[in-house]
Amino acid sequence: MKTFGAPLLLATLSLAGLIVALLDDGLFDTLAALALAVPLLTLAWARCRAA
Amino acid sequence: MLSAQAIRRWSWVHTWSSLVCTLFLLLLCLSGLPLIFDDEIDAALNPDAWSPAAPGQEVALDALLAAALAARPGEVPLFMSFDEDRPVVNVTTAPRAAASPDTLTLAAYDRTSGAAVPRPDRGEAVMHFLLQLHTDLFLGLPGMLFLGAMGLLFALAVISGVVLYAPFMRRLPFGALRLARSARTRWLDYHNLLGIVTVAWVLVVGLTGVVNTLAEPIIGLWKVTELHDLVAPYAGQPNPSRRSSLDAAVATATAAAPEMRLQFVAFPGSAFSTPRHYAVFLHGSTPLTAHLNVPALIDAESGAFVGLRDMPWYVKALALSQPLHFGNYGGLTLKLLWATFTLITIVVLASGIYLWLVRRRGTPRNEREDTASGEPAWPVTGSLEGEAR
Numbered sequence: 491m492k493t494f495g496a497p498l499l500l501a502t503l504s505l506a507g508l509i510v511a512l513l514d515d516g517l518f519d520t521l522a523a524l525a526l527a528v529p530l531l532t533l534a535w536a537r538c539r540a541a
Numbered sequence: 542m543l544s545a546q547a548i549r550r551w552s553w554v555h556t557w558s559s560l561v562c563t564l565f566l567l568l569l570c571l572s573g574l575p576l577i578f579d580d581e582i583d584a585a586l587n588p589d590a591w592s593p594a595a596p597g598q599e600v601a602l603d604a605l606l607a608a609a610l611a612a613r614p615g616e617v618p619l620f621m622s623f624d625e626d627r628p629v630v631n632v633t634t635a636p637r638a639a640a641s642p643d644t645l646t647l648a649a650y651d652r653t654s655g656a657a658v659p660r661p662d663r664g665e666a667v668m669h670f671l672l673q674l675h676t677d678l679f680l681g682l683p684g685m686l687f688l689g690a691m692g693l694l695f696a697l698a699v700i701s702g703v704v705l706y707a708p709f710m711r712r713l714p715f716g717a718l719r720l721a722r723s724a725r726t727r728w729l730d731y732h733n734l735l736g737i738v739t740v741a742w743v744l745v746v747g748l749t750g751v752v753n754t755l756a757e758p759i760i761g762l763w764k765v766t767e768l769h770d771l772v773a774p775y776a777g778q779p780n781p782s783r784r785s786s787l788d789a790a791v792a793t794a795t796a797a798a799p800e801m802r803l804q805f806v807a808f809p810g811s812a813f814s815t816p817r818h819y820a821v822f823l824h825g826s827t828p829l830t831a832h833l834n835v836p837a838l839i840d841a842e843s844g845a846f847v848g849l850r851d852m853p854w855y856v857k858a859l860a861l862s863q864p865l866h867f868g869n870y871g872g873l874t875l876k877l878l879w880a881t882f883t884l885i886t887i888v889v890l891a892s893g894i895y896l897w898l899v900r901r902r903g904t905p906r907n908e909r910e911d912t913a914s915g916e917p918a919w920p921v922t923g924s925l926e927g928e929a930r
Contacts, residue, residue: 496715504741511871512829523874536716
C-alpha cells in the first residue's frame with residue numbers, strides 16, 4: 491500500500507482537477523489547473539532530485 | 542503481494558495489450574495535439590476578425606432560413622445552430638432530409654443583418670483532416686468502433702501497468718530515476734514514473750474517448766427509445782403540409798425551460814428530429830450543463846408544444862465525455878496542461894516500445910552490471926528474476 495500512497499494522492503488531485511473545471515469558470519478553472527499541475531510538478535521534482 | 546505466476550500473467554497482458562494498440566495511440570496523440578488548440582489555431586490563421594454589421598439588432602430566424610434556402614434552391618434545411626461567442630447562425634441544408642454527410646452544405650449568417658458570414662479559409666482543411674483521422678481514420682462507423690476497441694486495450698494496458706508498478710517499485714522510493722544506470726534502466730524508471738503520475742488523466746481521456754466512439758450507436762438508441770416514446774402519440778399523423786414559424790417554435794421551447802439557452806434546432810425529418818416536429822435543443826450555461834442537451838419538440842404544422850424530456854443517462858455520459866476527452870472546457874491553461882499530458886503519454890508509449898525491443902534483444906552487459914550493484918532494473922520476483930540477471 492505504501493508504494494501506492496503518492497500515486498493515489500496524485501490520481502485524486504488529477505480527478506478533482508478534471509471535475510472542478512467542469513463545474514464553473516473563473517476560480518474553478520484556476521483550482522482545476524493547480525490540481526492538474528501537481529503531477530507535472532512532481533515529475534519536475536523527481537527529475538531535479540535524480541540529477 | 543502478487544505471486545510470481547500472477548506477475549507473469551499481468552506482464553503478458555501489459556505487453557500485448559500495449560503492443561497491439563500503441564501505434565494507433567501514437568497516431569491519436571499526435572493528431573489530438575493540434576486539435577486541443579483548434580480555436581487558437583483558427584484565430585491565428587484567420588486574423589481578419591469578422592464583426593457583426595448591426596450590433597444589438599436581430600434578424601428573424603425565419604428570414605435567415607429563407608435566405609439560406611434561397612442560396613441553395615431545391616434543398617431542405619436540416620439544422621440551425623448558434624455560435625456561442627458571436628451573433629452567427631449556421632444553417633445546414635441538403636438535397637433531402639436523409640442525405641449522406643458529404644452532400645451537406647453549411648452556411649453562416651450574421652444574426653444582426655442577415656448577411657452571409659465568410660467561413661475561415663486558412664487551415665480549416667488541415668484541421669478537418671486531423672479531426673477525421675482522430676475520429677474514425679476516414680472509415681466512418683467501423684473506424685470509430687475500431688478506435689474504441691484500441692482505447693479499451695489501452696485502458697487494459699494502463700490498468701495492468703498499475704498492477705505491475707508495485708513489484709517493480711518494491712525496493713525503490715517513489716519518483717526514483719536511476720539516471721547513472723544503463724539506458725534500459727533509465728527508460729524503465731521514466732516509463733514507470735511518467736505512467737503512474739499521469740494514470741488518472743490517461744484513464745479519463747482514454748475511456749471518454751472510447752465512449753465518444755460510441756456516439757452513433759448511442760444517438761441511435763436514444764432515437765428508437767426516448768424520442769420514439771415522446772412522439773408515439775403523434776404516430777400516423779401526416780407530415781406537415783406547411784411549416785409554422787421557426788421563431789415562434791424557438792420562443793415556445795425556450796419559454797418551457799427559461800433557465801436554459803438555445804443550442805440548435807433540428808428540422809423535421811433530420812437525424813435528431815421526427816418527420817413532423819421541430820426539435821429545439823436547449824442547454825445550460827456552466828461548463829457542465831452546457832454539454833447536457835434537453836430537446837423540446839414542437840409540432841411543425843401547428844406550432845404547438847409537444848414535450849420536453851431530459852436526456853437518458855447514456856446520452857448524458859456521451860455529452861460529458863466530449864469535454865473530458867478534448868480538454869476544451871477550462872480555458873487556455875487547461876489546454877496547455879492537456880497538451881503536456883499528451884506529450885508525456887507519447888513518451889510513455891515510445892519508451893514502452895523501446896523497453897520491449899531491448900528486452901527482446903537480450904540484457905546488455907551494462908544492465909547486468911546495474912543489477913549486480915544492488916538495485917534491480919526489473920522486479921526480482923519469481924520468474925522475472927531472470928530478467929534482472
